[in-house]
Amino acid sequence: MSQKIAIIAGAGPAGLTAAYELLKRTDIHPIVLESTNAIGGIAQTFNYKGNRIDIGGHRFFSKSDRVMKWWFNILPKQGKPAADDMEKNHDVDFVAEAIVDFLCPECGVSGKKAAPDPEKEDQVMLQRPRLSRIYYHKNFFPYPIGITLTVARRLGILNTALIGFSYIKAQIVPVKQETYLDAFFINRFGRRLYETFFKDYTEKVWGVPCNQIRADWGAQRIKGLSLKRAVTHAIKDLLTSDFKKAQQERETSLITRFFYPKYGPGQMWETVTEQIRACGGEVRMKRRVVGVKWKEESGKRKVTSVTIESVDTGETEEVPCDYFFSTMPIRHLVGMMHPKPDDRVCEVAEGLVYRDFLTVGLLLKKLHVQEQGRKPSTSVPDNWIYVQDGGVNVGRIQIFNNWSPYMVADRKNSTWIGLEYFVNEGDKLWVMPDQDLITLGIGEMEKIGFARKEDILDACVLRMPKAYPAYFGSYDQLGVIQDFTCGIENLYLIGRNGMHRYNNQDHSMLTAMTAVDNIAAGRTDNRNIWDVNVEPTYHEEKEQSEAGEEERKRRG
Ligand SMILES: Cc1cc2nc3c(=O)[nH]c(=O)nc-3n(C[C@H](O)[C@H](O)[C@H](O)COP(=O)(O)OP(=O)(O)OC[C@H]3O[C@@H](n4cnc5c(N)ncnc54)[C@H](O)[C@@H]3O)c2cc1C
Numbered sequence: 001m002s003q004k005i006a007i008i009a010g011a012g013p014a015g016l017t018a019a020y021e022l023l024k025r026t027d028i029h030p031i032v033l034e035s036t037n038a039i040g041g042i043a044q045t046f047n048y049k050g051n052r053i054d055i056g057g058h059r060f061f062s063k064s065d066r067v068m069k070w071w072f073n074i075l076p077k078q079g080k081p082a083a084d085d086m087e088k089n090h091d092v093d094f095v096a097e098a099i100v101d102f103l104c105p106e107c108g109v110s111g112k113k114a115a116p117d118p119e120k121e122d123q124v125m126l127q128r129p130r131l132s133r134i135y136y137h138k139n140f141f142p143y144p145i146g147i148t149l150t151v152a153r154r155l156g157i158l159n160t161a162l163i164g165f166s167y168i169k170a171q172i173v174p175v176k177q178e179t180y181l182d183a184f185f186i187n188r189f190g191r192r193l194y195e196t197f198f199k200d201y202t203e204k205v206w207g208v209p210c211n212q213i214r215a216d217w218g219a220q221r222i223k224g225l226s227l228k229r230a231v232t233h234a235i236k237d238l239l240t241s242d243f244k245k246a247q248q249e250r251e252t253s254l255i256t257r258f259f260y261p262k263y264g265p266g267q268m269w270e271t272v273t274e275q276i277r278a279c280g281g282e283v284r285m286k287r288r289v290v291g292v293k294w295k296e297e298s299g300k301r302k303v304t305s306v307t308i309e310s311v312d313t314g315e316t317e318e319v320p321c322d323y324f325f326s327t328m329p330i331r332h333l334v335g336m337m338h339p340k341p342d343d344r345v346c347e348v349a350e351g352l353v354y355r356d357f358l359t360v361g362l363l364l365k366k367l368h369v370q371e372q373g374r375k376p377s378t379s380v381p382d383n384w385i386y387v388q389d390g391g392v393n394v395g396r397i398q399i400f401n402n403w404s405p406y407m408v409a410d411r412k413n414s415t416w417i418g419l420e421y422f423v424n425e426g427d428k429l430w431v432m433p434d435q436d437l438i439t440l441g442i443g444e445m446e447k448i449g450f451a452r453k454e455d456i457l458d459a460c461v462l463r464m465p466k467a468y469p470a471y472f473g474s475y476d477q478l479g480v481i482q483d484f485t486c487g488i489e490n491l492y493l494i495g496r497n498g499m500h501r502y503n504n505q506d507h508s509m510l511t512a513m514t515a516v517d518n519i520a521a522g523r524t525d526n527r528n529i530w531d532v533n534v535e536p537t538y539h540e541e542k543e544q545s546e547a548g549e550e551e552r553k554r555r556g
Pocket residue numbers: 009010011012013014015016033034035036038040041042043055056057058059060061287288289290327328329332357467468494495496497498503504505506508
């Protein structure tokens with residue numbers, strides 16, 4: 001009997017995990033097709049003259065041990081300090097040894113070895129401190145926001161009092177229908193705090209007012225956080241005799257740690273690709289999936305073949321397959337299916353909305369952060385900073401030096417930052433020539449008091465379409481798509497855009513793993529793939545429990 005073939009659309013975390021798992025646990029031959037020239041999808045690392053950009057900043061952390069073990073099997077945890085660990089006094093749990101289980105002997109020799117030294121070896125996962133803050137009116141505020149005395153001082157006494165009153169009002173008369181994001185925020189923080197710290201940034205991310213975005217997104221992002229918690233902390237601080245220490249604890253409780261590949265997230269997926277290829281799997285670049293044929297026979301629906309187009313030549317070929325995994329945007333998948341699905345399915349797929357993303361990379365001699373009432377500072381400890389300011393377009397700033405020192409070609413003499421813009425494909429910013437975007441970015445950095453023009457050494461621009469599947473448009477009718485696609489037994493919708501869900505890498509991988517579990521178990525009902533990441537509290541709960549764990553450890 002000839003070997004079965006699985007076609008996988010997309011070489012992002014979900015598609016590559018599917019290929020890896022198929023090789024590990026089945027006899028199926030995986031063929032991954034990637035339309036671009038980059039491995040890793042949104043989790044790729046873009047290399048600009050040795051300075052690397054991570055799109056959005058990818059922390060490697062997961063509540064799933066299966067995923068954590070999987071990552072460390074590909075890139076083992078560090079055994080020795082990274083280039084900046086000592087100088088910045090990082091608190092790292094070094095490990096003594098790594099146990100690696102390769103897919104096949106062609107990938108490498110499995111077994112125990114000394115944990116890698118990041119200064120000498122490349123295949124290594126670093127442990128990094130996490131800090132992100134909000135930059136508002138030339139002041140830093142903790143993220144997530146909390147009301148500490150420092151925060152109150154920076155906001156001003158009157159403003160803080162008004163925030164308090166507005167919160168009390170929201171508690172006495174909450175917004176009854178919490179369907180949309182503005183109500184979600186107001187009920188937890190009061191209108192004034194919402195308008196100060198959440199509104200501008202959130203509307204920049206989505207490009208629509210908060211009263212049009214469903215609350216599901218907020219529930220995933222900030223569940224468990226509220227002003228009540230923040231105020232309780234503040235009162236505790238005021239009552240404690242050692243006020244300064246309590247303040248410091250409050251600040252440090254916001255710092256947690258995460259794992260990060262030496263050369264950014266793309267390194268994880270490039271290494272996985274090397275192993276897939278070494279074991280006989282295929283990852284074909286610049287090959288776009290443009291057609292998916294399916295048929296119904298004896299009451300069973302199946303995908304029969306996939307049409308592939310070469311991005312360079314435009315030539316197409318039709319490849320028969322036994323399984324088809326899609327990480328493509330649902331809108332594209334449904335649009336390329338033959339025969340055409342029901343009108344209702346097409347309508348919902350067409351109505352799905354995405355938000356696109358672009359990064360302006362700026363290489364600087366140094367930062368010049370003009371925090372109010374302080375001397376300008378040439379560096380900041382943050383991984384990323386939320387820019388809460390409606391007067392500029394930039395939404396967030398990444399400081400790549402703080403993600404990994406190896407992300408920067410000359411880390412001692414330069415600071416490599418990414419200015420993040422949330423855009424729509426085809427809008428004014430998206431079509432703006434790169435040089436104009438760079439000029440805009442530099443101007444905005446000067447305006448918010450973050451950098452000086454004379455310190456710029458180099459710059460580049462990177463665009464990422466469909467970075468965010470939006471929770472508006474026809475999102476609330478996604479069930480129609482689920483019903484239709486689950487009815488095709490060898491079709492697997494996995495990943496982030498593949499399922500139109502706000503999945504991080506771990507969840508994108510788990511959907512791929514579940515699909516392969518189903519194949520390995522001979523299960524044809526694939527609804528369980530949609531059960532991954534339905535628990536809305538996942539993200540922040542995990543982060544908070546990690547923060548709690550950090551604090552417990554610190555206190556001994
Ligand atoms: C700003 C931002 C920050 C993030 N931060 C984190 C984080 O801190 N931690 C974390 O774990 N996750 C994070 N994520 C999420 C993470 O990027 C995604 O979960 C992950 O990349 C999704 O993997 P995927 O394989 O489903 O999709 P993608 O990464 O989107 O990959 C899909 C691939 O399919 C290709 N493709 C599309 N259409 C076709 C076609 N027709 N034919 C062939 N190929 C096609 C695309 O080119 C792409 O390479 C973040 C995402 C964003 C946008």
